[in-house]
Amino acid sequence: MIMLFNTLSRKKEVFKPIEEGTVKMYTCGPTVYDFAHIGNFRAYVFEDLLHRFLEYAGYRVIRVMNITDIDDKTIAGAIRENVSLQQYTEKYIRAFFEDMECLKLKKAAYFPRATHHIPEMVSIIKILLEKGYAYEKDGSIYFRISSFPSYGKLSQYDFDRITTARTDSDEYEKEQARDFALWKGTKDEPFFWNTDIGKGRPGWHIECSAMSMKYLGETFDIHTGGVDNIFPHHENEIAQSEAVTGKKFVNYWLHCAHLLVNGEKMSKSKGNFYTLRDLLKKGYAPDGIRYLLMTTHYRDPLNFSEQSLKQAENTVKHLQAFHQRLFFATNINGESEPEIAKTIEAASEGFFNALADDLNISAAMAEIFSFVRNVNESFEAGKLKAKDAEKIIEFLNRINEVIAVIETAGEKLPGDIICLIRKREQARKEKNYQLADSIRNEIADKGILLEDTPYGTRWIKK
């Protein structure tokens, strides 16, 4: 049984998809006006963990991640560089996919772009106009919030008590300040579409309604995003979508908390602003970054610092070394220990149960670490045999489908290094330690660390 915290009810709920065995999930993706920063990736890593865990639990996951390629910022950027909107956004889209790969973020089934779905948006807006949920004013079209009584149910705002100077002095002509734009009429802006509802461009929220319903249906299982999207973005999506279909839009809303840097909000002016690329340039490893972003529970604020990134890197390094070291036991013949199977079983169950409880990754990792300790004990005691080592590797590979921080490929050493290791073994037997040490240094320069154990020399990648 999987429990997920639903923002709609502010409670953990038993997860039950509409269609048995399949999860339909929409995750708010990037606005491609710049390189994504690590705060953005915190959300994407959370979504990735959710995606991976649901698959681990046996579900088929159909995920959509939108790409917002038309909004005030992409327009401003294209104008500034005097290029087409597509030319401007293309490089950030490409960069985003590179970054995703770097952090081992699983691909969604669909990455729809807003600019490719204008007709779908227009048709929703037309229905909203027909049904009286929307009105046109001065070339733009707005959603009439007063026509949708449950507005505010996601954010739990009491709109009768909220009025701010900001909303009152809005630049657009609306009936009510809180009404939001579905379609923005344009007069002399360079980017627009000529449609049945006039010349203009879409508002922000409508793209998610149009694209999610196109690929996932009128009602689907999970919709995620950062907490800052709860209001107004997701609130507006609900209003638009439910007004059009008369059906519930989304069953489970999941939102992740923000990332802070050294206890402060990340901002360019404070100089604590990091993109993934910045961190890679500083020499940090992608797996460490992924681990750090992943291992704070998604609903808690994550305080990022380079110190904690180093800690995360060390943790991953240990896990990696553990995985590689297991291959040295695959040569040891003997009967398998029944304890090992039990240890795997317990870890597997603990890992699953922790994640099934609203993605409690810390508890899940604690299971893994205690498993590692148990296996190491057997290893040190010489009780780990090939049959068991293989089972353990298989188990690690399985959970790595969820955590994705262990490099599981390529466990073979090049022949020349194997020869060097043998040569050094011989030198050690002959107590020619000078030669042995120089070979060890030579191999170390190639990124391979040697460990002499009572059972022979092991190697691990640095």
Place this chain on the structure above:
RNA sequence: GGCCAGGUAGCCAAGCGGUAAGGCAACGGUCUGCAAAACCGUUAUUCACCGGUUCAAAUCCGGUCCUGGCCUCCA
């Protein structure tokens, strides 16, 4: 001002009524030709603060202080 999160060891982080998981770092030990790695052990009488409820509170209630978020287009 309204609403919503969070404050747990040097750092990161679980636990959310039954007497403080785990990781990193550090230190001591075992092993080693020396290393490295690994293993074992140690590291919070205490969970921002003050009251209260309870046989029992980090966990519930009230108040205070800090940090962050949202309040119309920021994950």
